[in-house]
Structure formats: C-alpha cells, structure tokens
Amino acid sequence: xxxxxxxxxxxxxxxxxxxxxxxxxxxxxxxxxxxxxxxxxxxxxxxxxxxxxxxxxxxxxxxxxxxxxxxxxxxxxxxxxxxxxxxxxxxxxxxxx
Amino acid sequence: xxxxxxxxxxxxxxxxxxxxxxxxxxxxxxxxxxxxxxxxxxxxxxxxxxxxxxxxxxxxxxxxxxxxxxxxxxxxxxxxxxxxxxxxxxxxxxxxxxxxxxxxxxxxxxxxxxxxxxxxxxxxxxxxxxxxxxxxxxxxxxxxxxxxxxxxxxxxxxxxxxxxxxxxxxxxxxxxxxxxxxxxxxxxxxxxxxxxxxxxxxxxxxxxxxxxxxxxxxxxxxxxxxxxxxxxxxxxxxxxxxxxxxxxxxxxxxxxxxxxxxxxxxxxxxxxxxxxxxxxxxxxxxxxxxxxxx
Numbered sequence: 001x002x003x004x005x006x007x008x009x010x011x012x013x014x015x016x017x018x019x020x021x022x023x024x025x026x027x028x029x030x031x032x033x034x035x036x037x038x039x040x041x042x043x044x045x046x047x048x049x050x051x052x053x054x055x056x057x058x059x060x061x062x063x064x065x066x067x068x069x070x071x072x073x074x075x076x077x078x079x080x081x082x083x084x085x086x087x088x089x090x091x092x093x094x095x096x097x
Numbered sequence: 098x099x100x101x102x103x104x105x106x107x108x109x110x111x112x113x114x115x116x117x118x119x120x121x122x123x124x125x126x127x128x129x130x131x132x133x134x135x136x137x138x139x140x141x142x143x144x145x146x147x148x149x150x151x152x153x154x155x156x157x158x159x160x161x162x163x164x165x166x167x168x169x170x171x172x173x174x175x176x177x178x179x180x181x182x183x184x185x186x187x188x189x190x191x192x193x194x195x196x197x198x199x200x201x202x203x204x205x206x207x208x209x210x211x212x213x214x215x216x217x218x219x220x221x222x223x224x225x226x227x228x229x230x231x232x233x234x235x236x237x238x239x240x241x242x243x244x245x246x247x248x249x250x251x252x253x254x255x256x257x258x259x260x261x262x263x264x265x266x267x268x269x270x271x272x273x274x275x276x277x278x279x280x281x282x283x284x285x286x287x288x289x290x291x292x293x294x295x296x297x298x299x300x301x302x303x304x305x306x307x308x309x310x311x312x313x314x315x316x317x318x319x320x321x322x323x324x325x326x327x328x329x330x331x332x333x334x335x336x337x338x339x340x341x342x343x344x345x346x347x348x349x350x351x352x353x354x355x356x357x358x359x360x361x362x363x364x365x366x367x368x369x370x371x372x373x374x375x376x377x378x379x380x381x382x383x384x385x386x387x388x389x390x391x
Binding site (some may be wrong): 011012013017018020021024025026028032033034035036038041044045048049051054055056057058059060062064066069070073074075076077078079090 | 119139205372
C-alpha cells in the first residue's frame with residue numbers, strides 16, 4: 001500500500017474553499033469548537049454523571065473571544081467571515097475565498 | 098515513580114457526542130489513581146485537516162494557547178483523539194524546536210494574557226496506559242477477561258503517520274494492538290487495516306471518501322467477521338459507524354468500540370456506567386461473548 005493511500009493530505013489549501021470545510025471554519029470561529037453541544041447530549045452527559053457542559057469554550061464565552069483574537073488577521077478568520085455571510089442561505093458549490 | 102498527574106484534553110467530538118469515551122476515561126482515572134486535571138477555557142485543538150491547511154498561523158497560535166493552559170496544571174498532557182494528538186504533538190515539537198517560532202507565537206498569545214514555554218509532554222492515551230502506567234500494571238486491575246474474542250483493530254492514519262516520526266517510542270500501532278491483547282482478546286489480521294477511514298478526504302471529495310475508503314473498509318470488516326472493531330480516533334469511529342449503518346443490513350453490523358471503553362470494561366465497570374447504550378450500533382453481541390471473571 002502506498003503512502004499516498006494511507007496518509008491524509010497536508011497541503012496548504014488553495015482557493016476556493018470547499019463547502020465541506022466551510023462549516024468547520026465557521027464553527028471554530030464562532031464557537032471555538034467544531035460540533036455544537038446539543039441539548040440531547042447535555043442531558044445524556046448529566047445522566048452519565050458528567051458535567052452537562054464541559055468547562056471549555058462550551059461554557060466560557062471568553063475562550064471563544066480569545067480564539068477569534070488569535071485567528072484574526074489570518075486566512076482562518078477571513079474565510080470564516082465570508083462563510084458567515086451566507087447564514088440562513090444554502091452554501092454555493094464554490095465559496096470564493 | 099510515575100507522576101500520575103496529567104492535563105486532560107478531551108477535544109470537541111468526545112465531549113459533544115462520544116461521551117461514553119469521556120466517561121470511560123474518567124472511570125479509568127479513578128480506578129488507576131490517575132489525576133486528570135482539566136484546565137478551564139480550552140477550545141478546539143484546532144482541527145488539523147481543515148484549520149491547519151487553511152491557516153498554519155491560526156492553527157499553531159490556538160494550539161499553543163491550549164498547551165499554555167495545560168502547562169499551568171501539569172507537565173504532561175493526555176489526549177485520546179488522534180486529530181487532537183496530531184495537532185498538539187506537531188505544534189509542540191515545532192514550538193520546542195524553534196525559539197523564533199515560539200517567540201512569534203507568544204507575541205500573539207500575550208494579547209490574550211498567555212504564554213507557552215513549551216515544557217509540556219504530549220502523551221497519547223495509548224502511551225499513558227502502555228508505557229507510563231504500564232500495561233502489566235493495568236492488567237493486574239482487570240476484573241473481566243476478554244479471552245476468546247476476535248478483535249479487528251483500526252488504528253487510523255494518524256497513528257500510522259506517527260510511525261514515520263523516526264522516534265521508536267512514538268510508534269503507537271503495536272502498542273494499540275497490545276492494549277487489546279492484554280485484555281485476553283486476540284487481534285485478528287484483516288484486509289485494509291492500514292487504510293485510512295476516509296475522513297480527511299471528506300473535506301475535499303465526500304463521494305470518494307465514502308465509496309473508496311469508508312465503504313471499502315466496512316466491507317473488509319464485514320468479511321473478517323470480528324466480534325468487535327476497536328478504534329482510538331473519534332473521527333474514525335464516526336466514519337466507520339456511518340458507513341456501516343448506511344451499507345450493511347442490521348444483522349451484518351459489527352460492534353464498534355473505543356479502546357478507552359474496552360479498557361474500562363476490562364477493569365470491571367458496567368455497560369451502564371460507561372454508557373454503552375449510547376452507541377448507535379448495539380454492543381450486545383460483543384458483551385454476550387465476554388466471560389465474567391468473578
């Protein structure tokens with residue numbers, strides 16, 4: 001089996017941004033986490049005896065602000081802001097950023 | 098003498114949906130006396146496949162911020178998720194090796210009142226159990242034997258790529274197999290064991306990722322007919338679970354479990370305590386084959 005098959009690609013992204021990456025970039029910039037912590041799992045966490053919300057950016061808005069501050073003036077923030085503009089609308093096949 | 102204090106970084110997916118892994122990890126900590134110190138205000142690691150390719154600067158700054166929070170509570174960091182492990186291991190090595198990069202990153206970190214001295218030792222959960230606590234020591238506390246079970250291990254490409262680091266102590270592939278074997282189970286060989294689950298390709302070509310990776314892997318697993326498939330990476334878990342449910346009949350599905358849960362179960366914790374009922378693919382056929390060691 002060749003390395004090409006077993007290793008993920010790690011090259012700098014060239015525009016445009018694939019829509020499949022858009023959600024990750026947007027969520028990281030807005031929430032400082034990729035998946036949202038939904039009510040179902042908050043309840044299930046409590047049922048298992050875990051804290052409903054872990055003490056991360058899921059609980060601390062300050063952490064989200066610090067993520068944004070570190071990402072600002074980079075392509076991460078630039079692309080996230082362009083994706084955020086599509087809020088509520090279906091994403092186009094090509095996101096020009 | 099083992100210093101049993103570790104900063105704990107769970108990552109997004111385990112905390113948000115694979116909570117049985119978090120619960121199993123905390124139970125293991127209690128049982129083995131490992132002190133998992135959880136720094137507050139951690140964020141996404143950030144995710145390596147997307148964030149790192151979009152902006153290396155943002156990726157390493159945020160990784161360094163998380164590492165700086167961990168540095169305040171312990172000199173070692175325990176990571177389960179292979180994506181988070183990749184981010185922290187690679188970022189940490191880069192920051193340790195280059196004082197110039199560290200200063201550049203710290204200049205930004207100072208804007209959020211933080212700095213990172215690059216003193217943290219990033220440890221995978223596999224290393225914590227296999228090397229730090231000791232695989233034999235862990236086995237002494239087992240209360241169940243998984244003897245007779247045939248396990249297919251899916252290491253995932255992050256562990257495979259760690260093989261190329263030219264650091265034998267960072268070779269995690271055989272250590273993951275060893276963690277399964279020490280429970281009494283046998284590790285079976287199967288076609289496609291070293292193939293990527295497809296998740297990194299999802300971001301560029303979802304059809305290729307599903308059809309040429311995840312489904313190929315699922316079909317190979319179905320052919321091997323293991324009693325369970327063991328993974329370490331939450332992303333691989335998601336991908337294999339989705340592909341299995343989408344492409345197999347319910348009676349063809351194979352139980353899928355994280356090695357952290359496997360160790361917790363061997364240590365004697367119950368299915369209810371760990372949260373096995375939250376698995377979308379039921380673990381009942383796997384549990385039914387386990388002989389209780391009373």
